Amino acid sequence: MPLIMVEAGEMPEDMRIKLMKKLTEVSAEIIGIPEDSIYVFVKQMPIYVNR
Numbered sequence: 001m002p003l004i005m006v007e008a009g010e011m012p013e014d015m016r017i018k019l020m021k022k023l024t025e026v027s028a029e030i031i032g033i034p035e036d037s038i039y040v041f042v043k044q045m046p047i048y049v050n051r
Helices: 013-031
Strands: 003-009 039-045
Touching: 003 013, 013 039
Parallel strands: 003 039
Antiparallel strands: none
16 A cells, blocks of 8 residues: 655645645556555645744
8 A cells, every 4th residue: 555645834725635636646547556545644844934
């Protein structure tokens, strides 16, 4: 079972869900396995601006 981990800045929930769906679809197509066997985790990290 492939595991895809993404570290990114904060994003709205709808954007995060769209990212996870696209990563799953494309990975399943390339690897040739069912989408339901792929796990995608998104770790959101706050973006700090030093001023």
